[in-house]
Structures are given as C-alpha cells and as structure tokens.
Amino acid sequence: MGRKSPDFSVRSMPNKHADGVEGLLNLNKPAGLTSHDVVVRVRRLTHLSRVGHAGTLDPPATGVLIIGLGKGTKLIQFLHEYSKTYRATLTLGSRTDTYDATGKVIETRDVGRLSPTAVRTVLSGFEGTIEQTPPMYSALKWQGQRLYTLARQGIEVERRPRQVHIRRLTLLELSADTLTFEVECSGGTYVRVLADDIGLRLGCGAHLRQLTRTAVGPHTVEQALTLEALAEAVQRSTWRTHVIPLAQGLAGFPAIAVTSDGAKALRHGIPPKAAHVSRVDGVFGVGEPVALHGPDGALLAVGTACIDAAEMGRSAPAMVVVRLSRVLVDTL
Incomplete structure (x- = not known):
C-alpha cells in the first residue's frame, strides 16, 4: 500500500506554538507553484506569520528557494548579494x-x-x-x-x-x-x-525548456527540503531542526566582530565605531554589505561599510565604520 501524501491544510497540522523561531529554510520548490504559493504553504504548516522568500523562481522552475522566518525575513534583502547557480535546458x-x-x-x-x-x-x-x-x-x-x-x-x-x-x-x-x-x-x-x-x-x-536553481550562495539543492518533507517534519514536531540560524544565514559574507560595548551600542541602534571592532573577516570596500557579529558569534546587524576592510585597523577610534541597514537584535 502506497504512503499517504502529507495534507497541507491548516487543520491537519499540529497547532504547536511557533513563536521565537527565527532563521531561514532552504526549500526545494516544485514545478507548478509560484514562490508566493510556497510562502503561503510554509505559513500554514508552521503557523508563523512572518514568512517571506528571497529570489523569485518562475512557476515552471524548481530548486533552491530560501524562506525567511521571523527575523530571518530581515535577511532576505541581503541574500540577493549571493551568486545563484542554475542548471538550464x-x-x-x-x-x-x-x-x-x-x-x-x-x-x-x-x-x-x-x-x-x-x-x-x-x-x-x-x-x-x-x-x-x-x-x-x-x-x-x-x-x-x-x-x-x-x-x-x-x-x-x-x-x-x-x-x-x-x-x-x-x-x-x-x-x-x-x-x-x-x-x-x-x-x-x-x-x-x-x-x-x-x-x-x-x-x-x-x-528555456527546464530550469533548476541548484544553489544560492552556500545553500544548495542537495541540502534543500521538499514541502512534503517539511510537512512530515511538522507532524513529527521536528521541523525546527531544519531552520538555519540567523548567524549561519549569511555564511561567507564579509563580517566584522564587535566588542561587548559595540554590541550594547547596536542594541540602542548606534552603529559601531572603529574602537568597537575586534576582528575583520573577509574583504569589502566602501558601500559593500557587511555582517556584524557579537562576541559570542551571534548575528546582530547588517550594514554597508563606510571604509575598506584594509583601513579598519588604521581608522580613528571614534570613526563610524558601518552604516546600519538592518538591526537584528531587539533595540532598547
């Protein structure tokens, strides 16, 4: 006897409390659905209200569709910076x-x-x-x-x-x-x-006869979850294990680690100064996106660099080094 296909209706899903889930889902979009259709199904499955997608795929296309959950929706605009890989026939x-x-x-x-x-x-x-x-x-x-x-x-x-x-x-x-x-x-x-x-x-x-997006930056189709697999994980209450944490959502992005004082400033919406920089990872120029991490590695904010990475250690302590675009921690 064949296995019964998962039911995507709201009533069929366990109504688990989903508050506090923040991050990204790497889904393998099937042909025939719009990217918005996928967002609607994820909302129904997870009972989360803040859900969005990065990088639209046409209905006939398949492959990697990154879904933002909670504060993960704030990362969507920056995922555009990743290169995309496609297999096209x-x-x-x-x-x-x-x-x-x-x-x-x-x-x-x-x-x-x-x-x-x-x-x-x-x-x-x-x-x-x-x-x-x-x-x-x-x-x-x-x-x-x-x-x-x-x-x-x-x-x-x-x-x-x-x-x-x-x-x-x-x-x-x-x-x-x-x-x-x-x-x-x-x-x-x-x-x-x-x-x-x-x-x-x-x-x-x-x-174009057929199109599959095989990667969005480090997120590949081999790692992607189908909607059927997500539905089954929801039924087993294990779907949260598939959520990519915020800190990993921008893996490979140029980044700045800030001190504890810098992290406190970010909680007040204050951009980091040169004195707050404890480490620079990667290469970036003026105006390019950069991730801001706290002392514990948590992703605190994303912004655009005010100075080159090479100049970071030679700047005046009071100089603002990043113009904030999105603060991911709750501001005070």
Whole structure:
C-alpha cells in the first residue's frame, strides 16, 4: 500500500506554538507553484506569520528557494548579494514570446549541426559583466502595472537594460535539439533572457525548456527540503531542526566582530565605531554589505561599510565604520 501524501491544510497540522523561531529554510520548490504559493504553504504548516522568500523562481522552475522566518525575513534583502547557480535546458530551433516553454512560438529556425566546441565558444562570450533587457513577461512594474499584465494585453513598453554578472557558463549536454548548461550568475539575472540570447548567437534560436536553481550562495539543492518533507517534519514536531540560524544565514559574507560595548551600542541602534571592532573577516570596500557579529558569534546587524576592510585597523577610534541597514537584535 502506497504512503499517504502529507495534507497541507491548516487543520491537519499540529497547532504547536511557533513563536521565537527565527532563521531561514532552504526549500526545494516544485514545478507548478509560484514562490508566493510556497510562502503561503510554509505559513500554514508552521503557523508563523512572518514568512517571506528571497529570489523569485518562475512557476515552471524548481530548486533552491530560501524562506525567511521571523527575523530571518530581515535577511532576505541581503541574500540577493549571493551568486545563484542554475542548471538550464534549452530547446533549440524555436523562440517564444516568454523566452520559455510556457509561451507562444514566434519564430522557428533550422538548428543544423552544432559542435560542442562552437557552443562553448558562444557560451564563453556571455561570461563577465553583460547587459540584459528584462522580459515583458516579468513581475517588474511600469507606471504601477506589472509588465506581464501589459504583455498579456499585447502591449510592449521600453525597458532599460540592466547589468548582470555571469561568473561561469558551462556546457553540460548537447543533442540535436537541446542544450543544457550550468550558469553561476549575480542576483537579478534572467536565465530566460540568457537562453534567448544564446539561441540568437548560435543562429538557430532557442527557448528555456527546464530550469533548476541548484544553489544560492552556500545553500544548495542537495541540502534543500521538499514541502512534503517539511510537512512530515511538522507532524513529527521536528521541523525546527531544519531552520538555519540567523548567524549561519549569511555564511561567507564579509563580517566584522564587535566588542561587548559595540554590541550594547547596536542594541540602542548606534552603529559601531572603529574602537568597537575586534576582528575583520573577509574583504569589502566602501558601500559593500557587511555582517556584524557579537562576541559570542551571534548575528546582530547588517550594514554597508563606510571604509575598506584594509583601513579598519588604521581608522580613528571614534570613526563610524558601518552604516546600519538592518538591526537584528531587539533595540532598547
């Protein structure tokens, strides 16, 4: 007899007291759900009111979707700084109006014979900093309206190109009519647009057939929890063991450890001065994000650096070194 699928309804879940749960969940989003759908299900399962997601995935896409819980929602804006890694499969020979398989075919071309060497040459041309024009079928707003709303009405408006960074773009598989690659890129990169651009440069046209986000910074799809597994963990009252603590939520971020006096100042909303710095981890420049940790390693706040990491130890004691963006400890 097959195992019964978990019921996601509110009434089916034990109504455990969930106050005090703060951190992140690394979930493996299934195809067919919007990122907001996942947030709604997590709210129902955990009975937490403060739940949000970082980095939207289109409904057909799968893979890593980071969910903020409680104060973890305050980290969401900073998770955008992490690079994202995707595995993408393209259908060669046809372009669509949405740049993916959900759209209407607007052009077909003969694929011909593509060699792996030729494809790798094309892919390498996209590495580095490039410009992308956001697609009309996107959630961006123009004069208060979502672009996809206008697109469904047959209206196209001018969109400003954006700079994105492609760290690496690697060919994984190539067949007569499909191409699969892995890309590591900056936040805000549209892989659908990349797929269309690659197809144009190959000369045959292409659209995105399948997309999986395999990593957001240090958070990988191998570590991700499915919604079914989360539901089962809620039923067993073990789901909290899957919550990534705040201190680990920004793993790999440049960081400053502050003294006990610096930690007390942060509780009053006062940014740290050079005299409060006990240790600097990583490299950062002026205006770049930096995490602030207390003497015990707890993540206290996130801000932007006022001076370079290299200058931190040579600054006047009274100089403010970080402009606060988010304070994660309760202020006094």
